Amino acid sequence: MATQQAIQVVLASRPATPRASLENFRVETVSMPVPSAGQVLVRIDTLSLDPYMRGRMNDSKSYAKPAEIGQPMPGESVATVLESSSPEFVPGDIVLVQAGWRSHAALDAKGLKKLAVEGFNASAYLGVLGMPGFTAWSGLEVIGKPKAGETLVVGAATGPVGSLVGQLAKHKGLRAVGIAGGEKKCAYLLDELGFDAAIDHRLPNFADELRSACPDGIDVYFENIGDAVWNAVVPLLNQYARVPVCGLMAQLSGKLSHDTSKDYLAQTMRAVLTRSLQIRGFINYEFTEQYFDAFIREVSALLREGKIKHIEDVTVGLENAPQAFLDMLDGRNFGKVLVQVSA
Template sequence: MPMQKATQVVLASRPATPKASLDNFRVEEIPMPVAGPGEVLLRVDYLSLDPYMRGRMNDRKSYAKPADIDQPMPGESVATVLESNASELAKGDVVLVQSGWRSHLAADAAGLTKLELNGVQESAYLGVLGMPGFTAYSGLAAIGKPKTGETLVVGAASGPVGSLVGQLAKQAGARSVGIAGGPKKCAYLLDTLGFDAAIDHKAPDFARQLEAACSDGIDVYFENVGGAVWNAVVPLLNQYARVPVCGLMAQTSGNASAPDLSEDHVAALMRAVLTRSLLIRGYINYEFTGQYHEQFLKEVGALLRDGKIKHLEDITDGLENAPQAFLDMIDGRNFGKVLVRVAKR
């Protein structure tokens, strides 16, 4: 009988340009891991692909250490326990794990989160009820704080973070304006998610359309993009506007126009910060885990089960296809939360 093998995707090289390529990844077969004392053997069911991973491919200082060459790319998964040498978990339990891009792994049971699915699809715990969802929730709760009658604008609005931001703002009584790429995504924001307006950032008159949709200005701008979108937003920010800075996809992808960092432009931005009393704060979601996480799961979980929050998943089958799915996401070719279905139940 042939020995069982596992699969992993490693970082083969660091990107030489802002735009990564398939050459930066390598798919490998390895011996099946063995669970030691206190450990469990896990089969990865769904792997989450997220924009932050592009930054981890670079060897530079950031909020998290770079991915190591010839080691699996970092990533979170939903996985099933195949074998258990720990009292905390039994065969068949479903857990959240920082697995990296792997099909199987042995992990310390004490460091895993057992999921009580309660009728929710397990993949949701990587999206709307996972890190992207909590990123949206915590950024709004701690920084954005939308109020009844205010206008909130969010970039990358059809993605897992932006789509929840807009829906939560609506729940708070605010007006939601989403920015997305292309008519299909804009229609989804309006027809399925209930946004009040949707603007295509690819439109030649994008800035004018945004201004028309925000005739009373912008009170909360949830920043996922940067670049030309940021440049169009700044003149529309109202007195005391709040800007949670969650991501800068325009700079990450290498495909979108960069923001104007000239001395005159920066000076104008700082004048706006001062004269309009703007609050601009970058954050990483884990800063707020202790403060908001239990509340997030309770509130958003209830809204999801009641059908008041909707979400969309963009699923690719096969771990070997993760690199291409990741590059497509960075280029904005995905539609919804990007997942790789590594194993079928």
């Protein structure tokens, strides 16, 4: 093989504050991994960057183990098999792998997923047909329990999760209201994705604009942001409203904008009690065994029929992954954040 070296991005240090920085990452050149019996050598083509990775940088108890200092950051990728000692894979196969932020990896063949990419770009399996897509579908279906005629509001609505939540809601006959940052993103929600309303959370009168966009209140709120957005949503939640809690981007980025001296918990808990709200946090893998096949059938069909749209925000070069990741946490991305590792 001509290339004898690989690169990887490791966690150099844990963030001392909620806001991570470039100093927390380190790019390293390492020897090309050598596959052993039962393994395959893969070249990472496209790496997915996702908000959950910020939590893995902390050494705290969570639903998954933290990343280790000096080890590659965790992450899912689409990769190409270069060498194989397994009869299940041959060079050239396209696979979905958990290899972290690396250019190459030697992985056990058992558990690798070969991708059928006919009709799709392989990168779709990192977004609309992958973990973010299933997160959107399962949170909406299992917890949101959407009903035609209801009003759904979703935060971070141009992201890979939020954009699919809103489009699925429209297909099911709901009124979809998206919350996003900036005029460009709001215009995309209205003009391209067919949302009924789009509200810029950066507006000084955001709460009033949201209220005007939801004259009949909110029946399903798909939570991706937290912070001041949540505080504006709570008064609008209807009796028996459902709230799938998927993410809290404001907390992950460390950019809290609400008045932290005020106790908003009391407002939330009173609403939970008096309006019989159903609020449930979830991690998508809770629903994989029971619902993943149904998700693939529904969303892949909609995608092939052109009824679902998705966009990708691609950064070229693994060495640029840390900055792309920080930009995503600050909301500077537009669509599913990917890193093109190999041409």
